[in-house]
Amino acid sequence: MEDEPIQATNDDASECKRCAVQLGYWQDNYITLFIKPTERRTPEINRGYYARVKGVEMFIEKFLKKAGDQAQIINLGCGFDTLYWRLKDADINVANYVELDFPNVTGRKCYAIKRHKQLLERIHDPDSEIRLSSTDLHAGNYHLIGVDLRNLKEFESKIIQAEINYTLPTLxxxxxxLVYIESECVHKLLSWIGTKFQSSVFVNYEMVNLHDIFGNIMLENLKARGCNLAGIDACKNLETQQERFKKAGWDGATAWDMIKIYHALPSTDRHRVEKIEFLDEQEVIVQLFQHYCICVAWNGTEFADLDIT
Ligand SMILES: C[S@@+](CC[C@H](N)C(=O)[O-])C[C@H]1O[C@@H](n2cnc3c(N)ncnc32)[C@H](O)[C@@H]1O
Structure with a gap:
């Protein structure tokens, strides 16, 4: 099946996260419950994942600070992401939390949740029953749903099942x-989100600047794994990343490469992380950071000023 290599990118991302967590790059008490250990990744990959996880978290924190417990979070292509459980541990409550991925991936995530008490007890709400199928799980304000994001009708009906409220601030x-989804489908999805939700923020972490030698090597590696990069057009540069949202009717969008994001992370934590593993030379990490970005888009005025400062 042509989507299998794309679904397998979740195993790779989760293995990399597990590896970096076990080396102490950041704390995550749950990732080991979803994915088995594999070979140790290079120091550059570990540091790249640190910047990715902490960079995305920086915007999540800014959003939640403003939105408070009225916030909804919708993670598209969630894989084995553990943010829901990490927020619970930090005593941060949201109105609704929805995770979506291909049914093959959500099925495996459902299975892991059922198997591990630490995961199940944190989603269990004694006031409401758990609804569970082989690919979907609804428990209180937590919803894990199998869906192909290219199918807008199915996406819409699935998030209705998750009792989404279009008037609440939504991240x-x-x-x-998005790089794995045809540009036309991404455009329709982003336009639909933009018109339906009154106040929303989109945090997108993705490749950028792929039209140079390093970028081409990255592309070739992904293609060699059989991944069709149908949404690659938007990854040309920071402008194309921003334009994708503006063309879909969002009020604004700003994109930063990961060099900027990395330096916006708290310096004490960066210095701590830089001592975990020694980098032979800085060139590889700089190139890696130049080829990934975070683009933040917003609709409505409430979240127009989310920045890296
Ligand atoms: C590189 S993995 C990232 C997983 C997770 N977001 C993370 O960072 O750990 C990409 C994920 O997107 C999902 N994905 C890609 N295209 C999708 C589609 N059309 N519908 C649903 N999920 C999709 C894959 O199944 C996979 O889990």
Whole structure:
């Protein structure tokens, strides 16, 4: 099946996160419950994942600070992301939390949640029953749903099942997901979100600047794994990343490469992380950071000023 290599990118991302967590790059008490250990990744990959996870988290925190417990979070192509459980541990409550991915991936996530008490007890709400199928799980304000994001009708009906409220402030997260979806489908999805939700923010982590030698090597690696990069056009540069949202009717969008994001992270934590593993030379990490970005888009005035400062 042509989507299998795309679904397998979740295993790779989760293995990399697990590896970096176990080396102490950041704390995540749950990732080991979803994915088995594999070989140790290079120091550059570990640091790249640190910047990715902490960079995305920086915007999540800014959003939640403003939106408070009325916030909704919708993670598109969630894979084995553990943010829901990490927020619970930090005593941060949201109105609704929805995770979506291909049914093959959500099925595996459902299975892991059912198997591990630490995961299940944090989603269990004694006031409401757990609704569970082989690919979908609804428990209180947590919803894990199998869907192909290219199918807008199915997406719409699935998020209705998750009791989404279009009037609440809503954060969309996509970490290395849109690049696998045809540009036309992404455009329709972003336009639909933009018109339906009154006040929303989209945090998109993805490749950028792919038209140079390093970018071409990255592309070739992904193609060699059989991944069709149908949404690659938007990854040309920071402008195309921003334009994608503006063309879909969003009020604004700003994109930063990961060099800027990395330096916006708290310096004490950066210095701590830089001591975990020694980098032989800085060139590789600089190139890696130049080829990934975070683009933040917003609709409505409430979240127009989310910045890296
Ligand atoms: C690189 S992984 C990232 C997973 C997770 N966001 C993370 O950062 O750990 C990409 C994810 O996007 C999902 N994905 C890609 N295209 C999709 C589609 N059309 N519908 C649903 N999920 C999709 C894949 O199944 C995979 O889990």
């Amino acid at each position: 969309f997260i996509a970490e290395c997901v």
